[in-house]
Amino acid sequence: MDACGTQAAAAAAGGEGTQRTLYPYVTGNSVIAMKYKDGVIMACDTGASYGSTLRYKSVERIKAVGKHSLIGGSGEFSDFQEILRYLDELTLSDHMWDDGNSLGPKEIHAYLTRVMYNRRNKFDPLWNSLVLGGVKKGPKGDEKYLGMVNMIGTHFEDNHLATGFGNHMAIPILRAEWREDMTFEEAIKLIEKCLLVLLYRDRSSINKFQIAKITTEGSTIYPPYALKTNWGFSAFENPSKGAVGTW
Amino acid sequence: MTGSMDLPAKGGFSFDLCRRNAMLEKKGLKVPGFRKTGTTIVGLVFQDGVVLGADTRATEGPIVADKNCEKIHYMAPNIYCCGAGTAADTEAVTDMVSSQLHLHRYATSRESRVVTALTLLKTHLFNYQGHVSAALVLGGVDVTGPHLHTVYPHGSTDTLPFATMGSGSLAAMSVFESKYKEGLTREEGIQLVAEAICAGIFNDLGSGSNVDVCVITKGKTEYLRNHQLPNPRTYASSKGYSFTKGHTEVLSTKIIPLKQKAEVAEGDAMEE
Numbered sequence: 245m246d247a248c249g250t251q252a253a254a255a256a257a258g259g260e261g262t263q264r265t266l267y268p269y270v271t272g273n274s275v276i277a278m279k280y281k282d283g284v285i286m287a288c289d290t291g292a293s294y295g296s297t298l299r300y301k302s303v304e305r306i307k308a309v310g311k312h313s314l315i316g317g318s319g320e321f322s323d324f325q326e327i328l329r330y331l332d333e334l335t336l337s338d339h340m341w342d343d344g345n346s347l348g349p350k351e352i353h354a355y356l357t358r359v360m361y362n363r364r365n366k367f368d369p370l371w372n373s374l375v376l377g378g379v380k381k382g383p384k385g386d387e388k389y390l391g392m393v394n395m396i397g398t399h400f401e402d403n404h405l406a407t408g409f410g411n412h413m414a415i416p417i418l419r420a421e422w423r424e425d426m427t428f429e430e431a432i433k434l435i436e437k438c439l440l441v442l443l444y445r446d447r448s449s450i451n452k453f454q455i456a457k458i459t460t461e462g463s464t465i466y467p468p469y470a471l472k473t474n475w476g477f478s479a480f481e482n483p484s485k486g487a488v489g490t491w
Numbered sequence: 492m493t494g495s496m497d498l499p500a501k502g503g504f505s506f507d508l509c510r511r512n513a514m515l516e517k518k519g520l521k522v523p524g525f526r527k528t529g530t531t532i533v534g535l536v537f538q539d540g541v542v543l544g545a546d547t548r549a550t551e552g553p554i555v556a557d558k559n560c561e562k563i564h565y566m567a568p569n570i571y572c573c574g575a576g577t578a579a580d581t582e583a584v585t586d587m588v589s590s591q592l593h594l595h596r597y598a599t600s601r602e603s604r605v606v607t608a609l610t611l612l613k614t615h616l617f618n619y620q621g622h623v624s625a626a627l628v629l630g631g632v633d634v635t636g637p638h639l640h641t642v643y644p645h646g647s648t649d650t651l652p653f654a655t656m657g658s659g660s661l662a663a664m665s666v667f668e669s670k671y672k673e674g675l676t677r678e679e680g681i682q683l684v685a686e687a688i689c690a691g692i693f694n695d696l697g698s699g700s701n702v703d704v705c706v707i708t709k710g711k712t713e714y715l716r717n718h719q720l721p722n723p724r725t726y727a728s729s730k731g732y733s734f735t736k737g738h739t740e741v742l743s744t745k746i747i748p749l750k751q752k753a754e755v756a757e758g759d760a761m762e763e
Binding site for chain 2: 409412413414415416417419420437438440441444445477478479480483484485
């Protein structure tokens with residue numbers, strides 16, 4: 245679980261061998277998530293861009309963590325894979341305690357916050373915005389949890405979250421239309437509304453989405469599918485209709 | 492006195508003073524900031540015409556300079572223009588084109604067309620190479636039908652069924668992209684525009700205060716100033732506060748007379 249060991253060793257080796265993440269290279273798009281009646285729903289597209297090229301089109305950016313959580317990541321994909329490896333080590337050693345207890349979403353969120361903030365303080369951040377959602381039985385019954393951490397360590401909890409471009413385009417819709425106790429179908433409809441807007445207006449998004457949900461029964465990551473787009477506005481057909489030769 | 496003559500200016504932006512400004516800045520002159528409109532402006536085409544909408548906040552950096560400014564500018568009786576960017580630029584450029592359109596109406600004896608306003612705006616902005624920081628949503632109804640255009644500071648334009656500009660454009664666009672359809676009625680159009688502006692007002696820090704709406708149809712224009720006021724000032728008590736005796740519990744009372752009377756035992760009394 246030593247997230248900073250290699251960096252410390254390189255620094256100790258005498259300055260020359262230090263490397264830090266300066267820019268992200270292969271980046272994933274926005275992730276949207278929200279709480280609903282039975283748990284938490286998370287969605288994102290399956291694309292990863294290399295600068296302005298769409299390099300990978302079938303990337304899974306939402307993964308299950310332990311029995312109770314889902315993690316979604318946007319930003320540098322290699323850093324996301326590294327974070328998944330840390331979480332693997334964490335959940336494995338937790339399992340080996342064999343004490344009947346397991347890490348819930350709140351604990352995993354706290355762990356991720358510490359990792360991200362510590363890396364930021366070393367000026368070597370993990371270039372991601374992570375969304376952590378889950379359900380776990382607590383003292384008040386089944387408690388749904390949804391939190392976010394970004395590359396500088398800012399973290400908070402909310403009923404609905406989005407990363408990247410989703411902050412500008414999906415959050416206004418979620419703030420206006422999210423309600424407590426939405427059914428799964430209603431939640432899907434709302435999420436698809438946000439995904440469609442992002443598809444139209446975010447240049448790096450692709451028409452291939454994955455939805456995942458987590459409830460007390462466990463997590464389900466659905467296979468990728470496409471949304472129906474509408475380009476049939478009459479104004480698009482002949483924009484220079486009013487004055488031929490204009491543009 | 493030499494034979495050289497100053498040629499008349501050929502038009503376009505004269506960059507002569509830019510070198511002097513750069514020199515002054517290097518010497519430490521603090522350049523005054525621009526008053527920007529940090530805005531949400533929108534427009535959409537409905538079945539009978541065009542609806543334009545705007546918020547009413549003008550910002551100067553982090554401060555709200557004007558809580559209730561007017562961002563929907565008059566161009567012609569049948570053409571209105573919303574402006575985002577530097578407030579002075581949007582005001583000046585729309586005023587200028589409005590005057591040009593008026594003169595053109597006198598010359599042609601016809602109602603102004605939206606594409607005329609569009610061409611005048613885009614040529615002016617292109618000539619100034621983006622230094623005139625005006626991003627506009629131009630809408631109107633003329634003999635050829637309803638039109639909606641966006642104009643960018645560098646001079647490019649788009650013709651669209653629905654458009655948003657300004658810092659709150661993403662929030663407003665998310666509302667339009669999810670809810671716009673062709674053939675909206677007047678009420679639906681106004682409702683959708685107000686919703687989009689409210690999304691900008693509540694989700695973007697550069698936009699705020701009230702919603703202005705302008706509905707343009709064939710032969711009739713309605714300018715609904717402050718159509719919605721979703722940010723009212725709420726006072727705790729409209730009558731103000733009064734603190735009558737008995738509101739505060741008195742624990743103890745001690746009275747100290749401030750003026751001491753000196754008694755004269757012998758001699759004359761002191762001069763007052």
